[in-house]
Amino acid sequence: MPTETHNFEREKLYEEIWSEPVSKVAKRYEISDVGLRKICVKLHIPVPPVGYWAKIAAGQTVKRPPLARIKGLTTYQRTVYRHPQDDERSTRTKARIGDDAAHAPEVPTVAPRTSIDDCLPLIKRMAKKLEGKQRDSRDWAYCDGAGLMRLSVSQQNSLRALLVLNQLLQTLSGAGYQLSTAGKENESAYVVVMDAKLTFRMKERSRQERVPLTPEQLAENKRLGFNRHSQRDVYHATNELEISAFRLGHSYADASTADSRSAAIETKIRAFVVRLRHFAIRNSVNAEIEAEQRVIAEARAAERARLEEIHRAELNRLKQVEEWASQLERANRLRALAAEFESRNRKSSDGVIDAAWIRRAADWLDPTVDCRWDDMDNVLSRYRAW
Template structure:
């Protein structure tokens, strides 16, 4: 909403009021509220010696960093006076740009709500310096990791242990468990759930976010250096390496191909201890991506099943049509045969009458049987829908169809009768 009404005439702000507004929200959103562009508002701040947030300030605030802002300086002697400390805005409020409106609309969605919640300094996740009263999964993992052995790459071997997912060295396991402890407690405080899932002797750590399961793991970056042989080797030899643990941890999502951020690592300016809020927000993004992907798969499966049902229905219609055609051809042949038999019987009776054959002659008995046979062939006597005379023709054709004879390009490969 605009800060002032354009119908009420010019509006005034003191330097202190404009200073507070400039450090409360970005220039891109504050400018339209004051009827200016962000560049025009920045020029006014420079004119009245007002410090403004530097580039990247709001991005750092969004991840929970606290940056000290410079104090409001005094005006030069030439600008002092009550009339100079009042800034007058004559322009009417400008509508917000389309991209800003879209961003504000996006902030109203659950992702925007999560982003604002995690960016609030009051909700910052703090990693404890000492692991006291740990989460139940972390506490059980501590006992199990005491039995873990160290692999060649200096990382603990956790396969077969029902503990949190870790690929770290012995020197970094304490910090990794403290990160897990702070993260698990924060997730449960936000209404999520963390469980351990065992499959094929491999235990994975799964976060349940909005009904979706997101796998997580903490890894440590280790360096590998090849040890040169003491003397030149002429044949094959086994290379030897020296491994070194760096202490740099990385939090990864084990689910791949989600098109969202899936890795957070220690860096030169920021480490994982300061990224837990961003990780929690990223888990929500991953859950949304998993849900979208699952819904896309389900939608594609429904479409495939619908297409398959449509194809089968079309095949059934075509199969029934071919069966009806066979029945029709059979009925036509039967009618033609019936008419031919009756024509034969009529012709033979005429010939028998012309020859004055007695009624007890065997030919007359034969003609009576032939006439009965014509009635049995005649489909007009039954007045019913005929059945398919060969309902298994489709399957028999598919099963018993002869394989095509291979082509013979050379003359000696051809049968002797074609030479």
């Protein structure tokens, strides 16, 4: 399995992330900025705070913290799997996106609505669904079902989540992509972006807190001899929304965008729609490459079958030759026996088998001699067991 290994040196990485934004450094390492920040945490490298580069651009002098000495690891090794077709996929996708730029529809800037009454019918149905008793594992309002999209948020952020999802769907519709809410049975609502059917999940990130038992609960557990009370988790709202795009029928998110410290998700919708088209192009390229690989695999299978058939045919010929060699060896032994019979003037006790009879049998066995023996050849083949 082909892999690539990247080594992140602590001092070098420290200089890099304080010389230019983390997002640019991450691209060089072919990793997300979130992933690079996690590596910085593992290596105890301080990361520029929010607004650092804006202050630098404004000409301000900002003191950066020194890289403290540590006793732990100073190098982080990251190994990633590289598919043999990755370079081909990337090259084709970039070329296709470049060719598509002149034909791609204009993505409008849609302002978020302020009321559910101004939203799409789908959003109104989802708002009604959220009023029901369906809850997720965090005991938060949950919406899912045929003709709907998944949504899981705290009560305090349900309105904003619906309005953001509405903003996304209206932006997609404004760009010419069709919204469908009447698919097959149990099928989610989806938007057709080029050849890709995409459905969306709106989710609020949460902060988990383990609630310890009270002294009274601990005392009761001890008195009863078993854990009548157990610790439970409480999930707190973070006001951070995340939208993920899924191909219909798939459980792995193909693209996502979310609130961040520097920008709200409402400001990222237009760029997200552009990314969705790029994803659809990439998905189309992947389908083409997979189809090509299937053709190659089928051709290889056909060639393998052809070679195996040749191999079987040659084996059968070899068996025939070995049989002829065995018959020739038997024929030569009979001829030697015939010579002995002739030199000693011998016959069988019934007078039938003599040197001439043996030579005729040898010629009949010999595959190099065209000889017919009526007494043998006139018998049905199933009795021919010489």
